[in-house]
Amino acid sequence: MACVRILITVNAAWNIWNFRRPLVESLLADGHRVTILAPKDDTVPKLQALGCSVRHLEMNAKGLNPLQDTKLLLRLRQHFRDLRPDVILSFTIKNNIFGAIAAKSTRIPFIPNVTGLGTAFLSGGFLEKVAGMLYKIAFRNLPIVFFQNEDDQTLFLERGLVTNSQARRLPGSGIDLDRFAAAASPAEDEAPIFLMIARLLRDKGVIEYVEAARRVKARHAQARFQLLGATDAVNRTAIDGQTVAGWEREGIIEYLGTVEDVRPMIEASHCVVLPSYREGAPRTLIEAAAMARPLIATDVPGCRAVVDDKTTGFLCEARSAESLAAACEAFISLPSEERAALGCAGRAKMEREYGQNIVLDAYRAALRDLGPATCHVAA
Known part of the structure; x- marks a missing residue:
């Protein structure tokens, strides 16, 4: 596959370092350019050492606040216009919702990964209705929406928030089976x-x-x-x-x-x-x-x-x-x-x-499926 400019957005840079590093390393190894858009923290030098560019995203990951979230939407849209990626990959709730809405206005392909639903979506009452409405607006007509478990995928399908053609399931972020190798248990005569x-x-x-x-x-x-x-x-x-x-x-x-x-x-x-x-x-x-x-x-x-x-x-x-x-x-x-x-x-x-290659192959397939018409080759 030709070199693609990929933007990854998430609510904290450490999230990429701790949970998405194999994906980033794989994308870089495939010859793509990767930029991280997230609130900066002490993992930024490590991400840069991998070969990523990192841009700070001002955001509050907590709660639903109409004024703050509107400002986040506008910030995301401006970042997308400035960076002009070929495709945007997203993780975490607010980045998924407001990033998807912002990406539509800039006509950039956007692929969210539903890593969890959040308190608002599960709270019942008014907040749940608002969260459901936002998901429906955000995810409508997206090419691909990844889910990390069957229950969340089924819930979104039943509520009409995604279609069968959009939804794809992953085994979480995958696991490096060599790094997390089987280890002998402590001695059984020790306290449990x-x-x-x-x-x-x-x-x-x-x-x-x-x-x-x-x-x-x-x-x-x-x-x-x-x-x-x-x-x-x-x-x-x-x-x-x-x-x-x-x-x-x-x-x-x-x-x-x-x-x-x-x-x-x-x-x-x-x-x-x-x-x-x-x-x-x-x-x-x-x-x-x-x-x-x-x-x-x-x-x-x-x-x-x-x-x-x-x-x-x-x-x-x-x-x-x-x-x-x-x-x-x-x-x-x-x-x-x-x-x-x-x-x-x-x-x-x-x-x-749960091997991490399952996840990496799924993202490679997603990039291929977007095709040259929507994911053009970087200059």
Whole structure:
């Protein structure tokens, strides 16, 4: 394929570095020019070192504010006109919605990836109606809309927000199966270590995780519950550092802060947990399964696509510390060979369904499908 000018827009540069780097590297290796349009952060030098250009996008990723969102729409349209890409790839909610509307006015092909639906879309009432209306306007007549799980795709199809001809499903962002290689479990005579990796948001089920830890430790005092992720996130459901420090003083949680590389933490754990209320394609579960760790997650969209109940781990009820605690105790009761079997089955599932080449090939196919009439060769 000839060189194409590709613009990727997202609500934070770190999102590209953490989740989309293989895609960026693949596009660059294919000979395309890649520009990132996102709020700048400390990952920008790393992205530039890959060979990308980076342009700052002023935006507030949180909430629905008509004035701020109108300004974002106008900013996106101006950036698109200035940069004149051949195609725009988008991730995250606001970039998908307002980027799609802006791209239509500039007649640039736009391909969004629905990585999650957001609180507004799932809240019910007026906010949900507004979010649904915006999605319908934004996604109408787009050539391709990628989804990261079957539940979200089905929901958009049922509500008439996309058509069958537009919708394509991906296995999340894919996983580098060599980098996240299967790892031997910790010694079985050690206390069982449960690990939750997530931004510290109520919507991720952090409160339920802590309460489940209290319940389990009351009967299995040796069990350890670790929490890895950033506090004080820019989100209305964020949990502050003071609250986390209180859990540590209580002896319920071991807070691990944040790390550049999660693999040592996953390798040191016996089981990885994510009691989220809803996900697109939960990266931490995919990474943990690739490393042959059993999983415990809520029976919600996104999570249930990754976890096969009683085969690669356990599914529990959302928003229920009691159900989560029961799943943790079920894991504790398993003999070592059955724990190992869960991990092996998870690794096999990742190899079958979640390899990153599936995602890279899907994007290559999308660029080919746009064709020279809509995706012209860069000068």
